[in-house]
Amino acid sequence: MKSYKNKLSFMFDAIPMAIEHVVLIGVSVTKIIKVLPQNDDLKVNVVESDRALYELSRKKYDDYDNVNVISEWLLPGSDNKYSLYSCNNPRYSSLCEPRADFFENTNLSYSTELVNDGTAFDTYLKSLSLSSSTINLLLINSNGSEYSYINNNIDTLVHLFDYICVIEPRDGMYDITSKKLESELYIPICSFEYDKETVVLYHLDRRKAVLFKELENTKAKTAKLEKEIAEKSNKIIEIKDELDALNEKDVLRQKTIDDLKSEQKLYLERELKLQRKYFLLKKQNN
Numbered sequence: 001m002k003s004y005k006n007k008l009s010f011m012f013d014a015i016p017m018a019i020e021h022v023v024l025i026g027v028s029v030t031k032i033i034k035v036l037p038q039n040d041d042l043k044v045n046v047v048e049s050d051r052a053l054y055e056l057s058r059k060k061y062d063d064y065d066n067v068n069v070i071s072e073w074l075l076p077g078s079d080n081k082y083s084l085y086s087c088n089n090p091r092y093s094s095l096c097e098p099r100a101d102f103f104e105n106t107n108l109s110y111s112t113e114l115v116n117d118g119t120a121f122d123t124y125l126k127s128l129s130l131s132s133s134t135i136n137l138l139l140i141n142s143n144g145s146e147y148s149y150i151n152n153n154i155d156t157l158v159h160l161f162d163y164i165c166v167i168e169p170r171d172g173m174y175d176i177t178s179k180k181l182e183s184e185l186y187i188p189i190c191s192f193e194y195d196k197e198t199v200v201l202y203h204l205d206r207r208k209a210v211l212f213k214e215l216e217n218t219k220a221k222t223a224k225l226e227k228e229i230a231e232k233s234n235k236i237i238e239i240k241d242e243l244d245a246l247n248e249k250d251v252l253r254q255k256t257i258d259d260l261k262s263e264q265k266l267y268l269e270r271e272l273k274l275q276r277k278y279f280l281l282k283k284q285n286n
Helices: 004-013 030-035 051-061 121-127 146-152 206-285
Strands: 021-026 043-048 067-070 082-087 110-115 136-141 163-168 186-194 197-204
Touching (some): 004 186, 021 030, 030 043, 030 051, 051 067, 136 146
Parallel strands (some): 021 043, 021 136, 043 067, 136 163
Antiparallel strands (some): 163 197
């Protein structure tokens, strides 16, 4: 029976094109480096979530010019606060809550802490400045949150990665909210099980990705047009309000004129009456 590393190596070797950039995300992922396809131009970025595992990995790969290892819990979504379930064996630490019935008869124990200073997953990926013209591979092994990372950031991933490899934990280990890749843009092309873990390799359907990009561009243009229409509509409303205000002023002005005319008419009528009285009195006196 082939070992885990041999199976993983066989899977990567099945990729028909030379991988030029690999991003490894999760817990204890630096072990994957040794089984990556051999390529003189290969660049590897590793985010080792656990600090202790990071220190071991950093020392091990410090002299490798093509390997960059950092330690940080990347956050799958826009929420900047996540609960981290930290295990006494860091290999099993997770952002997903461990199932008590699975771990109760083991020597593993967990403590909970709040992660509120992590970096958003898509922010980290964009900071790498990956080229869409190179063949890039993303591998995630995060003890249950793999598909949360992918599904929440699919718009970013389709522009950067031709291949995504997911290492799924054993069933029943964690309370997992997102259990499958929800986008049709990535197609599973290879998978195997080892020690009850499932490893799946997905390939980007470039034809659909092109259509997806065109759809994105259309949506962006539509949004821009809608914004312009909204701005023009607001301008029209402003002009209408100004005209209404002017009309109100004209109405008030006309009312004032009419009131003045009425007062003038009353004044003239009173003046005429006074003149008549004056002439009558004058006539009587004569």
